[in-house]
Amino acid sequence: MTPTKEPTGPLSALREFPQNIWNSIFRNPLPSTDLERSSTSFTNFFLHIHPVKVNRNTLRPAYTMGLGLMATFLFVILVVTGVLLMFYYVPSTTQAYDRMLDLRGTVAFGIFLRNMHRWSAHGMVAIVFLHMCRVFFTGAYKRPREFNWILGVLLLLVTLFLSFTGYLLPWDQLAFWAITVGTSIAGYAPIVGQQIKFVLLGDTTVGQEALLRFYVLHVAVLPAVLVLLMAIHFWRIRKDGGLSRPEKRPAPATDAGVVKLKKIYGLQGFVRGPFTKLGNVPDDSVYSWPNLLMAELFVFVLTISAILVVSLLFNAPLEQPVNVMHPPNPAKAPWYFLGLQEMVSYSAFWGGIGIPGLMVAVLLLVPYIDRGTAGVGRWFAKERLLANTIFLTLVILNVIFIVIGTFFRGPNWSLVWPF
């Protein structure tokens, strides 16, 4: 904000050159008034995804735990590291493994990029799952957020599939046999199972065709789908009135933070929606800048420092080159599918298709079955005891199956003691 003064000569243009460039990019100075705060959020391309003001509840770390943001940031890390890895990777059965060796040994930062990509991918699966649990236990999927829950379930599935397709790319024994197991589980689906498997693999066994397909799915198709779904997911958060929160509390004693009808900052004042405040409506919200921004920055730094530390300490696994004739015993799917594999060991159809299919169906239907609005916005609300208990049971069962499959299964899928 440099008010133009009278003398406008070439000299002053030169003197104001840096300031002018800055001003042309950022329309606002660092905000110091409420007007500037809202203007900052409203006029910046990267910030305009935020509302100008957010409810205090949204910023409570104990409420959201920042899980959704973490998943988003992990995805950003995955995109950045993934694109860098793409410069070195060749989806060919004869070259892929050698490229992994080059990444590990020769390429600058190669091993670190791969570690970051690998651990972020595992982290994203886990965090997205936890995010879903958070949303369920706080009842956040209730009206009007039913559709966003559906989008969330789809995002979970796409995330799993992304991680699964990436699992094959190193083309080592771990990858080859995990995908062999994983696609075999898909083959148990009734009627179309074998066709699905064939379309996925482009062949009857995992080979060059499968590698190419998984690569294209992993770097192009699925990320595009994920980005689209994420965009709708975020957009819906705003259109559904921000994050869920407890029912209206009695009006605050003071009228601080009450927006007067007179003052309208930009167009947002005219937007009709459930939570745009006009008049003497009690308002429990704060400005996004800097409150929400700081929270986001905090989650981002936390996420990336965790990933960096893990990547520094642990190298991504790279096992023997693929040997089609020599399966490891036991051959295990990626950890997030080990619960399925464990169930498959009891019954191929029910474990691999029936129960997971039912689970997804239940997840998709939950917001349309569970219609009561009591208890929304609180963790483990008493009013939602039944729903929460059912969901928690399923979650614990899933975790137990994954733990058994990961740690307690030895050669020939026999029970072993891992310690």
Added chain:
Amino acid sequence: MRLALAVASLVVLVVHGVVFRNQFFHEWERHQTAYIEQARSLAKTDRERTDLDARSPRIEQIIVSSFGDTHVDRCTTCHLAADDPRFMNHAEPLKTHPYSAALGDVQRNGQWERRHKFSDFGCTVCHDGEGRGLDTFYAHGQDEFWPDPLTGYVTQANWRKDFSPHLKGNEYMEANCAQCHTEEGFAGTPHVNRGRKLFYAMNCYGCHKIDGMSEGTLGPDLTEAGKKFKVDYLWESIVEPRANLDTSFMPNFHLPQDDVEALVIFLKSRRGVNFAETSLDRYKAHVANVAVVIPPGTAGEKAGEQLLGDRACTACHKLGDKDGGIAPDLSYEGLIRNEQWLADHFANPRSRVPDSIMPAFRFPADDFQKLTAYLETLKTPPPSNWDPQTTFTNLCARCHGEKGDGNGKVAWYIDPSPRDFTKQGFMASKPRARFVASIQEGVGGTSMPPWKQILKEDQVNGVLDYIMKNFARQIFVEQRRRNLPEANPVAASPESINRGEQIFELRCTGCHGRKADGKGPNSLDIFPHPRNFRNHWFVESVPDKRLFESIEYGVQGTAMPSWIDMLSTNEVGDVINFIRSLQTKSK
């Protein structure tokens, strides 16, 4: 929150610092700098010095495409002085690769010249290891997932500690020499040559197949053993055959350590297509019907006895104090088998015991004669004053088990299984005369030999009493009178055989198999296993009357049911005609 933010930011910064340090200050750069400095002090001309001054650390690599898959060897990034003779007395990694006349290196005008130039061969063709790696741990193949660690130098952390000391040494590299130097008896690969000889001498070829070398089918195919397995695994498989597979029946040959080492090196050299041959050669070797020719063993007076040791017979059989624990006792062979039987059995063990697992070895005929002659001399009977219990323990328990339950030391490897004497149903339903006959005359087509030349009649009865008293615990119960024809009343006409075959297919194949070889779909779960009717030695030793009895009334103590309510006497006669008709073909 601000404090946490600051801490987390610091972590991010520190990690970046560490990562950048790792990326820009490589171990190999230090080695290269050291090399340049030392080479500079050794340099004789100014030109050399200025060249060295201009040099900065960089990744060196040799790309080798003449030997199988393309090798990318970056070993010389650290081992920069490998080809610089001035560094002969330096420490690794800046040490000259030794020159050796044995490797074909020659000295001209005081300068060594390599036969295997690094620019042509690279490093990993001979040494293995991960050529692409730049970090010692991965480059040397110390990572447990790397299939070929630096051969003879590196043992991986998950290898068995008791083997690791044996798995080091230059001789292991012979396995790689043999990829090009395939000729038998090549002087540079003594261990491979010795291993190849042992492969035949220790009878490995009898069970294992190696394309172009042997045709065995009992054990795993070893054509690509060197590609599939690490030396640690190979060593373990020879020294402790059951370490990996509990049910393996590979004998423990108790080889001396240098023999094991030679075999391991030989097997490591088996990598399917080697560098010296084309894939067409390999295909020809694969389809060729290999006639394995074993060089004759020792001649001379005690040749037979010597051969028995040299040919590793006691790796499975028992003789004297040597016992492989897999096959029958040979101590009284001269008394229980005649020359003809031995000759037939050597030529093809299955011609005498159709379900035997003993391979047909390809010794020269002369060796077989000597072995037969030697076995025929084993005619010393055991002391005649043995009491029945001692007799049973020494002669019977090896197959029938100390507890008489048919589960002796070698029972698992014998088909048909030794009789389980604790099955009261069987033991009580057969007349004593039949047991006496089985002991005295043996059971045709099985491992049960005739004992009549070893045990006198009273000894036989003594053993039988001992068995009945201690294991069967029930003496013969006279059955209700059974109406059985003495001979088959149905003539063996083609029509009868045809009818018999139809009945057999309908009623019998579930257990006895479509081929009547006793290997039907249910046979695996049944003990004793169903009879193999292709075993003509057995079938012909059994009279029609006994076949009638077994079919019509069942065999008590086994899974064979009674068919008397389902099949008429004539139908049983048809089935018997069908079974008998199978025998002529197999003869």
